[in-house]
Amino acid sequence: MAEVVSKSRLLWACRRGMLELDLLFVPFVNDAYDDLAAPEKITFQRLLSCEDPELFCWFMGHQVCPDLELQQMINVILKRVKV
DSSP: OOOOOOHHHHHHHTOOSSHHHHHHHHHHHHHTGGGSOHHHHHHHHHHHTSOHHHHHHHHTTSSOOSSHHHHHHHHHHHHHOOO
């Protein structure tokens, strides 16, 4: 099982090539990440490993993520971060 990484490393990984994604990820890590259970933190880390174009499509509702765990995390982020 993957290990949970430090919050500072996550914030660095949240700096994406698209401002829209930065505006979702950075506030989520600052305000909600600490409340996640360890498995959810691992799922969030997996989500950050995805490519920006697919993340953009998933978060903007153009496509549904084929990975159920990742889609659930996307839903959590969208509920917690009001953009």
